[in-house]
Amino acid sequence: MQALFDVILPVFLVLGFGYVAVWRGWFQEGWIDGLMRFAQNFAIPCLLFRSISRLDLAAELHPGMLVSFYAGALICFFVGLMGARHLFARPWPDAVAIGFVCLFSNSVLLGIPITERAWGPEALARNFAIVALHSPFCYLVGITAMEISLNAGRSLREAAPRILRAMFRNAMVLAIFAGFAVNLSGLAVPAMLGDALDMMARAALPAALFGLGGTLYRYRPEGDLRTILMVVAISLGLHPAITWTLGSLLHLDTAAFRSAVITAAMAPGINAYLFANLYGVARRVAASSVLVATGTTMITAWFWLSVLP
Numbered sequence: 001m002q003a004l005f006d007v008i009l010p011v012f013l014v015l016g017f018g019y020v021a022v023w024r025g026w027f028q029e030g031w032i033d034g035l036m037r038f039a040q041n042f043a044i045p046c047l048l049f050r051s052i053s054r055l056d057l058a059a060e061l062h063p064g065m066l067v068s069f070y071a072g073a074l075i076c077f078f079v080g081l082m083g084a085r086h087l088f089a090r091p092w093p094d095a096v097a098i099g100f101v102c103l104f105s106n107s108v109l110l111g112i113p114i115t116e117r118a119w120g121p122e123a124l125a126r127n128f129a130i131v132a133l134h135s136p137f138c139y140l141v142g143i144t145a146m147e148i149s150l151n152a153g154r155s156l157r158e159a160a161p162r163i164l165r166a167m168f169r170n171a172m173v174l175a176i177f178a179g180f181a182v183n184l185s186g187l188a189v190p191a192m193l194g195d196a197l198d199m200m201a202r203a204a205l206p207a208a209l210f211g212l213g214g215t216l217y218r219y220r221p222e223g224d225l226r227t228i229l230m231v232v233a234i235s236l237g238l239h240p241a242i243t244w245t246l247g248s249l250l251h252l253d254t255a256a257f258r259s260a261v262i263t264a265a266m267a268p269g270i271n272a273y274l275f276a277n278l279y280g281v282a283r284r285v286a287a288s289s290v291l292v293a294t295g296t297t298m299i300t301a302w303f304w305l306s307v308l309p
Helices: 002-025 029-053 063-087 092-103 107-119 121-150 156-168 173-186 191-216 225-249 254-264 270-279 283-307
Strands: none
Touching: 002 029, 002 063, 002 107, 002 173, 002 283, 029 121, 029 173, 029 191, 063 092, 063 254, 092 121, 092 225, 092 270, 092 283, 107 121, 107 191, 107 254, 121 173, 121 254, 121 270, 156 254, 156 283, 191 270, 191 283, 225 254, 225 283, 254 283, 270 283
């Protein structure tokens, strides 16, 4: 119970403040759009760049941890895709978008603050190792599958430029690659620039959590209840369970095990809805699943925290 009050509720209170502020008209929806653009295109990329540029890659990019998390994510993508297609008779593009919602955990806006509050800032190195590959991996899987479903008669070679363009228009993906470039090259970031980036990075999580709450106000759950429940069960139950099982079999150390399971246990992120919106498919399911799963995470994250070492 203590973890619920000390770790989880403060994160969701900030998110709730954003939701209530927009609901009551204290913060206009247009302002939320600007705040989320600032967080996602500037502050969070600064946070990711600084964290990855200083990451001890040899120590933190633990293969077993990455296999545990990403194998679980990929299995959940296919379970969601096939469930949408064969249980609920959705067209293939809809099924891909629903599978993407099951694939894309909210690793940054929920996973990082909950891990930090549970085990301190020093526990975040393993989270950033997962985040470093998260957007590139998920977009590669989702965009490739969607292009195949939409262009069954075209070769993947023809779809490759669109896949790459979509990936490299994302500020967080660019920040991740820039962080790796600085890390691997050994270049030093000038102190003055580093201090400025750190100031931006400190604004990332509170701004993004408040903005996420305001954004979720728009996505009222409606219709497709069984599909939404399937997505929530896969995202909050199946993914962390697979990651837990694989992490145990691969004998992950405690820090890696915690970061992998908690990140896997997070609700789908807003990017899952943005992906569906980009292609104009399954938008209602994606938006409602993000909202319902985010609220449910308050309880399910408490469970996972209580059973983790």
